[in-house]
Amino acid sequence: MAPPGKRHRAQSTKIQVIKGRFTKFQAKYLTTDFAKRLVFDPSLLWVSATLLLVGELFVNVLVIQRIPYTEIDWIAYMQEVEGVVNGTWDYSKLRGDTGPLVYPAGFVYLFTILYYLTNYGKNIRLAQYIFCGIYLITLALVFRIYSKSRKIPPYMLIFICCTSYRVHSIYVLRLFNDPVAVMFLFCSINLFMEGYWTLGSVFYSFAVSVKMNILLFAPALLLAYIASQGIYGTLKQLTICAGLQIVLGAPFLLTNPVAYLVGSFNLGRVFLFEWTVNWRFLPEEIFIHPGFHITLLLLHVVLLAIFAKPWFRYMKSFAKLQPTGVGMVSQLFLLPLFTANLIGVAFSRSLHYQFYVWYFHTLPYLLWSTPYSIWLRLCILGFIEMCWNTFPSTHASSAMLHVCHILIISGIFWRRHPTKDLNIDVKKEK
Numbered sequence: 519m520a521p522p523g524k525r526h527r528a529q530s531t532k533i534q535v536i537k538g539r540f541t542k543f544q545a546k547y548l549t550t551d552f553a554k555r556l557v558f559d560p561s562l563l564w565v566s567a568t569l570l571l572v573g574e575l576f577v578n579v580l581v582i583q584r585i586p587y588t589e590i591d592w593i594a595y596m597q598e599v600e601g602v603v604n605g606t607w608d609y610s611k612l613r614g615d616t617g618p619l620v621y622p623a624g625f626v627y628l629f630t631i632l633y634y635l636t637n638y639g640k641n642i643r644l645a646q647y648i649f650c651g652i653y654l655i656t657l658a659l660v661f662r663i664y665s666k667s668r669k670i671p672p673y674m675l676i677f678i679c680c681t682s683y684r685v686h687s688i689y690v691l692r693l694f695n696d697p698v699a700v701m702f703l704f705c706s707i708n709l710f711m712e713g714y715w716t717l718g719s720v721f722y723s724f725a726v727s728v729k730m731n732i733l734l735f736a737p738a739l740l741l742a743y744i745a746s747q748g749i750y751g752t753l754k755q756l757t758i759c760a761g762l763q764i765v766l767g768a769p770f771l772l773t774n775p776v777a778y779l780v781g782s783f784n785l786g787r788v789f790l791f792e793w794t795v796n797w798r799f800l801p802e803e804i805f806i807h808p809g810f811h812i813t814l815l816l817l818h819v820v821l822l823a824i825f826a827k828p829w830f831r832y833m834k835s836f837a838k839l840q841p842t843g844v845g846m847v848s849q850l851f852l853l854p855l856f857t858a859n860l861i862g863v864a865f866s867r868s869l870h871y872q873f874y875v876w877y878f879h880t881l882p883y884l885l886w887s888t889p890y891s892i893w894l895r896l897c898i899l900g901f902i903e904m905c906w907n908t909f910p911s912t913h914a915s916s917a918m919l920h921v922c923h924i925l926i927i928s929g930i931f932w933r934r935h936p937t938k939d940l941n942i943d944v945k946k947e948k
Contacts, residue, residue, distance in 0.1 A: 560668035563675065567661035570679045574657060577679075578650040582690050587642055591616060592693045596639030599630045607769045610777035622782040623766040624727025625695055646690050652701050653689040659704035660879045666711060667848045667883070674882045677899060684871065684906050685878055694872040699729035704879070707855065710739075711848045713840060715747060715755060723759040727766050730783055731876055734862030737822050738829055738854035745833035746840070789868035795906065796869040796920065799913035811867050818865040821927070822858065828934040829854035853887055856880040857930055864923040874906045881926075888929025898922050 555562050594614030601612040601619075612619040619626075636645045657679070664670055689697050702725035709718035722739065725732040743752040764771070770778040791802045804810050836850035856877075863869065863877050881902065885895040902922045908915035 557673050558671045560664075560671060563661070563665045563668070563670075563672045566672035566675050567658075567665060570675050571654060571657060571661070574654060574679055575650075578653060578686065578690055581686055582643070582646045582650065585691060587646065587691055587693075588687075590692050590694070592639065592642070592645065595629050595693075595695065596633055599626055599633050600638070602626055602630060603633065607773040608777060609770050609774060609781045618781060620781060620784060620787065621695060621729055622727040622763070623770060623778075624724050625698075625729065627766070628698060628728060629695070642693075645693055649689050649693055649697065652697050653686075656697065656701045656704055656879070659701070659708055662708055663704065663711070663848070663852065664883065667852055668846050669849055669852075670882050670886045674886075677896075678879060678882060682874075682878065682903055682906075684874055684903070688872050688875055692872065694875075695729055696731070696872050696875050699725045699732055700875050700879075701725075702728065703732050703735070707852070710742070711851060715743075715751075716758060719755045719758045720762060723762040724766075726759075727763060731862075731873070734859045734876070735855050736858075737826075738833075738858035741826065741830045741854065742833045742836070742851060745830060746837035789870070791868075792910075793870045794868045794916070795871060795873070795911045796866065796916050798911040798916040805868075814865045814867055818861060821861050821865070825854070825857060825861070825931070825934075829858075852883060853930070856884050857887075857927070860884060860923065860926060864920070864927065869919075871906065871909070884926050884930065887933060888926060889933050890925075890929055898925055 556565055591614075594616040597614035598612050598619040606612060609619060632645060632648065633639055635648065636642070639645075660678070661675065664675070688694055702721050706718045706721035706725060709715075709721060722732070722735075740752070743755050747755060767778055767782070770782075788806055791797075791805050794805065797805050800810075832850040832854050836847060839847040839850070859877055859880065863873070866873070881899060885899060888895065890898075901918055905911075905915045905919040905922070
């Protein structure tokens with residue numbers, strides 16, 4: 519047994535070590551400068567992301583428990599997949615209360631699983647908690663993208679989580695299929711960023727098989743394939759995407775191929791004017807006119823063509839710099855993808871309220887890719903949120919939504935040569 523003096527000295531040494539460590543911790547983390555970094559430094563975004571994910575779990579549980587569920591499409595989804603459960607593989611015969619089935623085969627398989635998990639669609643509360651999980655997974659995937667790219671400040675995550683009642687409603691109070699497709703999309707983007715192109719293509723194609731709007735990202739993704747994989751690699755990835763669609767749709771294609779292709783990938787679908795968020799200021803006869811639809815398609819294609827050259831330059835730089843392992847390089851990949859989707863949303867023939875999740879999580883990134891001041895960016899974000907929360911939509915809310923879209927697209931176009939600045943930042947980080 520050690521003499522009392524030695525034990526006392528040993529204890530004193532331990533106390534001094536602990537005090538020294540606490541002093542270092544205090545000097546490094548318990549400072550005003552570090553607090554500011556937690557709010558403004560993109561490299562510390564993961565801290566805010568972790569805290570907000572935990573907070574969102576409790577918020578969503580509270581929403582589910584306290585706010586009444588609103589039935590819109592869930593029963594119709596269950597009725598549509600119930601036809602498949604009962605042995606009907608002819609797409610033309612699959613219907614619900616809201617009309618015929620209009621989604622690809624991946625939707626059928628996923629919602630068939632939900633059909634059984636929720637006691638044939640009757641256990642709404644369980645379905646809400648499943649969609650709560652989908653919401654949290656999506657947030658985690660988005661936060662990872664933002665953390666890796668180091669594009670936006672951490673305080674913007676608060677706007678993603680805490681300012682949109684509409685988005686929370688779409689996920690846990692309405693149970694639409696759009697969030698499911700978006701979750702698989704963001705999973706594919708994370709895989710592409712890490713260089714897992716084949717697996718990324720699988721998840722991307724599966725997202726398309728849940729809802730066709732994911733194809734809005736396709737023009738930029740095609741350029742990414744060409745720039746990083748070459749012609750043969752691009753053909754391989756396109757074959758994977760198309761092959762998965764054929765495999766998933768095989769039972770329907772073998773039964774009635776025309777009904778499946780026309781029903782699940784209907785590019786000429788006419789939407790109801792009463793639900794439009796973006797074209798309320800137009801007369802209904804113009805809204806449903808085929809000439810208006812063709813005009814929007816042409817404008818969409820023209821704008822994609824205008825952006826194609828800078829996008830391809832970004833993607834070539836991304837392919838060149840990706841092996842460095844520097845996360846900021848992903849900015850070159852993300853901006854074309856998110857912009858292509860925004861252009862598609864801006865020229866959509868109609869936007870319904872659940873379509874907000876198509877681009878909601880990308881808006882901070884897009885706004886921080888413009889040359890505008892922080893206050894103007896936040897104002898644009900606020901006006902977009904206001905437009906999507908105006909029910910029913912008005913002439914003013916629809917017009918304002920278009921103004922916001924035009925401002926973002928114009929700002930990105932004006933700032934379409936970021937590679938030099940990014941190369942400097944990459945050198946600093948290395």
